[in-house]
Amino acid sequence: MTYALHHAVLVIACPLVVPLLAHARWLRRVPHTAVLLWQALGLTWALSVVGLAFALGLAPYHLGVLPGLARAAADLTAGRLADRLIPIQLGALGAGLALTAMLVGALVTCTLEILGARRRHRRLLALVARLCPEAPGALVLEHPAAAAYCLPGMRSQVVVSEGMLKLLDRDQLAAVLAHEHAHARARHDLVLLPFVALRRVLPRLRLVAQAADAVALLVEMCADDLACRRHAVRSLATALLRVGTASGTAVPAGALGAATNPLAARAHRLLAPRPPIPWAVGGLAAAAAATVLATPLSLLVLPA
């Protein structure tokens, strides 16, 4: 029962941490660590939600979740599961299985949809995009609006529009391309994927949206930092500003949604850098996250 309690505490605590992490400005100074914290938080929450249901359902076995499930499966085939578990426990067991199926299913469907969308996009790119000496390492789309993006995958592709080439000077364009190549190399799409999937399962939960938006912004900041290793901060910041304020790329009202604009946050961060966070603080935060995550993980296997 103490284990179920532990899961229950985490199920409630994780959502409480979301606004704290989302509003912690200092995390933007260490975006890579911050992404790790969000991943740990998300995984901890998912594991403890599932773990809570299983811990309640499998309580009579006094085993961890995985060995307990094995024993329950054995009892089910032997036809004595109903003797071992009372109805409430059977219900909890069913809920645990349903939740697991829902989370895994969301991840799988989301991945398949994204892969399909990328395949279609890649196919069209092959038809109409061109190589252009002005944008080395990227494909160019002949369109006046300004856009730059990365099509991630095993063979990732960076794409810019002609509008973007007109908008930026050579250094700014190089910084933008470096930013996109950083996304591609670091496979930031895989970081975003579970949060996008979770948002699809729970589209109305504000906390989920908050977490997904925060991770998306942090991933951009990671790519900004990586791009600034080779390029002038000013070039990237100016590029952000120019793209953000360019006419012809106006996003319909409501499409942005966020109260504080992510683009503004990124530009401010680049233009007015705060002193770096001591290495130890980031390490400490990561260690704390790892500890919290370790408990639901260990309860999967350890006897209860």
Added chain:
Amino acid sequence: MRRLGALEGAVMEVLWQRQRPTSARDVAQALAARDLAYTTVLTVLDRLAKKGFAQRTRVGRAWSYTPAAPREAYITQLMLEALNLTGDRDAALVRFARSVSSTEAETLRRALAAAEDPPVRRRRR
């Protein structure tokens, strides 16, 4: 596979340039500089038709090909996805930036001007 993919673009280019149905032989002639086998052009046209990028009609004993949609239509579609205007929030692409409102733009301009005033500060790493 890769080569065929690149050829598809070149073949579509020919179809887009001609304003009328084009036979495989005409396409091969237009791409003579690439030194392609006629059968290769046939294969590519067949693939394009199967993917829905080209439509074919029988003219006499041979097929004639026309683009299913103008080039601009495909570019527009890609740009809509690039600018995330298709309506669904997905993670298929990782985009550089989106536009901001005019007041936010003003704040950004001021920040940029302020950063310009003192000797440009370099971000410490």
